[in-house]
Amino acid sequence: MASEQAGSRRGSGAEEEEEEEDFGYGLFPERRRGGGNGELMFVLIFFLDPYAKLLLDAMKNSGCTVFRDRHFSCEDCDGCVSGGFDSSTSQIVLCQNNIHYQSHMNRVVTHELIHAFDHCRAHVDWFNNVKHLACSEIRAANLSGDCSLLSEMTRFKFGLKQHHQTCVRDRAVRSILAVRKLSKEMAEKAVDDVFESCFNDHEPFGRVPHSKSDAKHAYRDFQNRDRYYRNL
Numbered sequence: 001m002a003s004e005q006a007g008s009r010r011g012s013g014a015e016e017e018e019e020e021e022d023f024g025y026g027l028f029p030e031r032r033r034g035g036g037n038g039e040l041m042f043v044l045i046f047f048l049d050p051y052a053k054l055l056l057d058a059m060k061n062s063g064c065t066v067f068r069d070r071h072f073s074c075e076d077c078d079g080c081v082s083g084g085f086d087s088s089t090s091q092i093v094l095c096q097n098n099i100h101y102q103s104h105m106n107r108v109v110t111h112e113l114i115h116a117f118d119h120c121r122a123h124v125d126w127f128n129n130v131k132h133l134a135c136s137e138i139r140a141a142n143l144s145g146d147c148s149l150l151s152e153m154t155r156f157k158f159g160l161k162q163h164h165q166t167c168v169r170d171r172a173v174r175s176i177l178a179v180r181k182l183s184k185e186m187a188e189k190a191v192d193d194v195f196e197s198c199f200n201d202h203e204p205f206g207r208v209p210h211s212k213s214d215a216k217h218a219y220r221d222f223q224n225r226d227r228y229y230r231n232l
């Protein structure tokens, strides 16, 4: 899966690396060298599920040009992170050393595409406003299916809806802590402060898609509506 092209600098427009602040790059060592390789991407795109296709279309319709080969970068990452969104280059990083299944890949792509969508549609201040980050993490966990498998397994133990909310909240907190040096309490507070509105913001799906066919329907709804544009 991994074929290294170490040192091949991808055209990010910037010749030099961004200011050496810790933007979570600690987990993505290849980011410092200008990104990894993107050769997996054409394979990946063919298998993209409806969630990811919908998001790619939504981005295009919002005026965010999506160049598939430039928007995704396959890299080896540290720890057990499986993906990231680099807002300085609008690139999605897929951790090829930590993703081993197509279904996992789809989930990571969808999760990160939601960050990319938020980045594109709103002026997200990722680094100075933790509530902005919290909101996007809530949406990514809620809409990507990160919590759906677990929900399936535990739906008979807990109320499905309640469990889904708890899962989304926990994952959002964990995602923030992975990329920011904050106390757990601060991350939890940021998530709780914006939870209500961000959990109920399902753009561009219109609702939380709970299955592949559901995502397909949401995708069709999306293609047929112009209501969307007025909400931007």
Ligand SMILES: [Zn+2]
Binding pocket: 111, 115, 136, 137, 140, 175
């Ligand atoms: Zn995330």
